[in-house]
Amino acid sequence: MTSPIEIEDSATKVAAEGEAKPEAAEPTLEGRSPGQLMWMRFKRDRVGVICAWIVLAYFVIGLAAPLLTMLSGTDPYTMYGQDPAYSDKPVIDEFGLPLGTFGGVSGDHWFGVEPELGRDMFALLIYGIRTSLLMALLVTVLCMVTGVVIGLVAGFLGGKTDFFVGRVTDFFLAFPSQLFFIAFMPVITALFVDPQEETPTYFRALAMLIVLWILGWMGMSRLVRSVVMMLREREFVEAAKVSGASNWRIVFKEILPNVVSPIIVQFTYTLPSTILTIAFLSFAGVGFVEPTPDWGRLFANGADYTQMVPSYIFFPGLALVIFVLAFNLLGDSVRDAFDPKSGR
Amino acid sequence: MFKFILRRSMGAVITLFLIGTVTFFLFLSGPSDYASLACGKDCSPARIESIRHAMGLDLPLFQQWWDFMSGIVMGRDFPTGHCSAPCLGVSYSSNELVWDTVVDRMPLTLSLTVGGLVVFLFIGLAAGMIAAYKKGTAVDKFATGASTVLSSFQIYLLGPLALLLFVWSTGWFENPKYYPFLENPFLWLAGLWIPILVMSTIFTAQYTRMARSELVQQLQEEHVRTARAKGMSKKYVFFRYAWRGSLIPILTVIGIDISSLLSGGVVTELTFSLHGLGRLAVDGATTKDLPLTMGVMLVSAFFILICNMVTDILYAYVDPRIRLS
Numbered sequence: 001m002t003s004p005i006e007i008e009d010s011a012t013k014v015a016a017e018g019e020a021k022p023e024a025a026e027p028t029l030e031g032r033s034p035g036q037l038m039w040m041r042f043k044r045d046r047v048g049v050i051c052a053w054i055v056l057a058y059f060v061i062g063l064a065a066p067l068l069t070m071l072s073g074t075d076p077y078t079m080y081g082q083d084p085a086y087s088d089k090p091v092i093d094e095f096g097l098p099l100g101t102f103g104g105v106s107g108d109h110w111f112g113v114e115p116e117l118g119r120d121m122f123a124l125l126i127y128g129i130r131t132s133l134l135m136a137l138l139v140t141v142l143c144m145v146t147g148v149v150i151g152l153v154a155g156f157l158g159g160k161t162d163f164f165v166g167r168v169t170d171f172f173l174a175f176p177s178q179l180f181f182i183a184f185m186p187v188i189t190a191l192f193v194d195p196q197e198e199t200p201t202y203f204r205a206l207a208m209l210i211v212l213w214i215l216g217w218m219g220m221s222r223l224v225r226s227v228v229m230m231l232r233e234r235e236f237v238e239a240a241k242v243s244g245a246s247n248w249r250i251v252f253k254e255i256l257p258n259v260v261s262p263i264i265v266q267f268t269y270t271l272p273s274t275i276l277t278i279a280f281l282s283f284a285g286v287g288f289v290e291p292t293p294d295w296g297r298l299f300a301n302g303a304d305y306t307q308m309v310p311s312y313i314f315f316p317g318l319a320l321v322i323f324v325l326a327f328n329l330l331g332d333s334v335r336d337a338f339d340p341k342s343g344r
Numbered sequence: 345m346f347k348f349i350l351r352r353s354m355g356a357v358i359t360l361f362l363i364g365t366v367t368f369f370l371f372l373s374g375p376s377d378y379a380s381l382a383c384g385k386d387c388s389p390a391r392i393e394s395i396r397h398a399m400g401l402d403l404p405l406f407q408q409w410w411d412f413m414s415g416i417v418m419g420r421d422f423p424t425g426h427c428s429a430p431c432l433g434v435s436y437s438s439n440e441l442v443w444d445t446v447v448d449r450m451p452l453t454l455s456l457t458v459g460g461l462v463v464f465l466f467i468g469l470a471a472g473m474i475a476a477y478k479k480g481t482a483v484d485k486f487a488t489g490a491s492t493v494l495s496s497f498q499i500y501l502l503g504p505l506a507l508l509l510f511v512w513s514t515g516w517f518e519n520p521k522y523y524p525f526l527e528n529p530f531l532w533l534a535g536l537w538i539p540i541l542v543m544s545t546i547f548t549a550q551y552t553r554m555a556r557s558e559l560v561q562q563l564q565e566e567h568v569r570t571a572r573a574k575g576m577s578k579k580y581v582f583f584r585y586a587w588r589g590s591l592i593p594i595l596t597v598i599g600i601d602i603s604s605l606l607s608g609g610v611v612t613e614l615t616f617s618l619h620g621l622g623r624l625a626v627d628g629a630t631t632k633d634l635p636l637t638m639g640v641m642l643v644s645a646f647f648i649l650i651c652n653m654v655t656d657i658l659y660a661y662v663d664p665r666i667r668l669s
Contacts, residue, residue, distance in 0.1 A: 174359050174652070176644040178607030179622070182629045183637040187371060190632075276498065283500055284610060284626050299500045303615055306504035307512045317501040325496035 038261065041337040048333025054326035062130040069127070072110055074120035076127040076293040080113055097308060111315040115305050125316055127293035135205065136274040139212045143274075144267055146213070147220025148259070154221070155228025156251055162225070169218050177215045178280060184211045185286040201292050208281060212274065220266055227262055231255050261338040268334050272327040279320070295320070345660070352656055356649040363645050364416070368409055371634045416642075432639035437631050442639035445624065450643075452522045453620035455532065456609045457602075459540040464547035469594070471548070472555025477582060479560060487552055495549035499608055502542045503615030510538060520616045543612040547601065554597060558590035565589065591662050599655035603648050 032040075042048055061068065069075050098113045105112045111121035154165035188207040231237060232255070240254050275295075281287035282296025290297075295316060302313030396402055400411065411420060415431040427434070432442035475487035510517045520539050523531040562568060563586050571581045610622030621640050628637035 171359060171362060174363060174645060174649060176603050176606055176641065176648055178604070178610065179625050179641060179644050182610070182625050183641055184370070186629055186632050187634075279498075279500075280607070280611060284614065285630055286626070299498075300614075303500055303504045306508055310508060313501065313504055320498065320501070321493075321496050324498075325493060328492070328496060 038337045042333060045333045045337065047329055051326040051330040051333065054322065055330055058129060058323055059133060061126055062133040065126040065130040069123045072122055074109065074123045076119060076123040077291055078119065080118040080120060112311055115309050115312065121315055124293050124298060125319060128295035128298055131288065131293060132275050132278055132295040135208065135278055136271055139209055139216065140267065140271045140274045142213045143216035144220055144263065146217040148224050148263060150217065151221040151224025152228055152251060155225040156232060169221055172215060172218050175215060180215060181211055181281055182284050182286050204288055208287065212277065223262055223266055224259055227259050228255055231258055265335045265338055268327065268331040272324050348660055349657060352653050356653055360646060360649060364413060364642055367638055367641055368412055371638050432642065433635035435636045436633045442635050446621065446639050446643050449620050449624050451524065452618055453609050453622060455525060455536055456539060456543060456612055456620065457605050459536065460544040460547065460605060463540060464544040464551055468548040468551025469555045471552040473559060475552065475556040476559035488556065491549040491552040495546055495553065497546060499543055499611040500615055502545055506538050506542050520618060522618060539612050539616045539618065543608050555594060558593055559586055562586040562589040592659065595655055595659050595662065599652050602651040606644055
């Protein structure tokens with residue numbers, strides 16, 4: 001019973017604060033949910049919309065990587081420089097360096113080829129993007145859900161629970177997280193696989209998932225806790241309490257809908273940083289190993305070859321800079337759309 | 345104030361103890377067999393058994409834990425010899441004392457971290473202040489645009505680019521190298537300026553953005569407007585009112601960023617082939633040398649806690665409300 005009134009109430013409140021003032025003065029009052037208002041503001045932000053398309057394009061490229069490599073006629077596993085089947089079209093010279101301009105850019109190999117093995121850079125890059133994006137999406141969603149649940153419980157129950165959860169959160173935050181990622185990886189992998197055997201790729205993925213998950217939920221939990229603490233004292237929650245709503249109802253119907261916008265904003269900031277963390281793991285040599293194509297490892301390999309083949313690091317690097325830039329700007333736009341006061 | 349510092353250090357000691365314990369039980373007492381890990385592939389059962397005994401892994405868990413934790417405070421004896429006070433065990437791969445290795449690698453990591461911190465605080469905050477002071481002008485737009493683009497770069501991209509530009513293709517400078525600071529500060533700077541600049545670029549960009557937006561927000565506050573209306577100069581109000589108010593959120597972020605600075609150090613050390621704590625952690629992880637990794641971890645956690653404590657004390661100094669509560 002409370003929810004329609006509450007939505008309308010907060011809608012007019014946001015409208016009064018935001019740019020939609022003239023509409024509120026019109027004779028025919030039209031109720032708009034905070035979500036609709038946010039969407040309207042977001043659509044007006046041209047930079048944000050462009051960045052959203054760019055980010056979406058990366059996800060499409062990642063998902064459609066097999067289709068795109070069918071178009072280019074290459075795949076990330078074939079060693080075009082060493083496979084005798086391709087000896088009629090040499091791509092690597094006798095020193096192991098790519099033939100042709102800028103790392104061997106040609107009609108066959110759009111982004112050139114890798115030194116030594118001669119694998120196709122285009123295929124490696126888009127398959128690498130695919131691995132990183134899927135991994136990061138999974139990790140971020142897991143961390144978000146965990147953080148939201150813990151934050152909700154701590155913020156809503158308060159008191160001793162909150163104190164206890166707060167100390168645990170502080171404890172996890174005191175870990176030197178990135179060093180721990182490096183250190184924990186072999187330990188967690190050793191949990192699943194006998195160290196004397198080869199580690200299958202999906203166990204590596206699982207180990208990365210667990211490590212990043214354990215040390216990734218704290219930011220979200222703190223944010224949700226502080227928002228919930230604030231909301232708990234608001235009138236509409238008290239009204240619900242007085243009218244006899246159960247705790248479950250209050251948490252899911254009254255509080256959770258109001259926490260959605262900070263969660264979305266946090267999500268758009270966390271996803272790119274998770275991708276960078278995964279790239280960091282690969283760069284440090286504890287992430288995915290050959291032959292799984294991975295974005296981060298392209299930088300590790302590229303850095304080794306920069307002196308001889310500067311083009312190696314160019315395409316993956318450019319792709320990463322554009323991606324992170326677009327995602328950061330998108331995050332700013334989303335934040336501004338939700339909270340017009342925080343404008344730049 | 346003294347009480348505040350005392351309370352914080354107590355908390356730090358407890359946290360360090362907990363981190364040590366958790367790390368210990370995860371690392372040395374986890375379900376995997378560390379003797380065979382240390383031995384590697386193709387190892388005879390007898391050899392595994394002897395390694396297990398030498399490492400003390402045949403003792404009860406609690407005993408192992410107590411030996412390790414008390415070793416940090418009091419030192420401990422190994423079959424190979426005595427290991428004095430902050431004893432972090434013996435490395436599996438090099439058979440050297442972990443503490444000695446850590447102390448040997450520490451100066452480089454400290455140089456990078458402190459150097460980077462100084463650079464990004466000075467340049468980042470100054471650029472942010474100038475941009476906020478000249479809000480809306482070309483200077484502001486340039487600073488905002490440049491910092492947005494630069495903060496999307498990564499150390500492992502900028503590092504090779506900087507090497508290509510300054511070292512490989514032009515030969516202007518030599519490959520980065522560590523010289524002890526106390527022996528010759530100029531040589532130290534000459535050897536490390538490229539890594540320090542590369543490492544701090546991203547932080548500089550982030551702090552420019554943050555300082556600018558905090559200051560712009562503070563300048564819109566009512567007390568700032570009132571001060572201006574009373575006739576105080578723009579400069580005075582900017583430094584005494586707005587700057588002071590924006591220090592608290594900036595300090596909070598610096599406290600959090602210390603740990604990302606340490607991880608930035610890892611990438612920087614790998615990119616420039618420098619040998620510091622970060623590379624030690626990576627080596628420890630890839631060779632599965634657990635005492636080594638654990639030692640690096642505890643020392644870094646110690647540093648982070650110290651830095652957080654200093655930030656908290658500064659925090660209390662800037663904001664009296666925190667000191668008193």
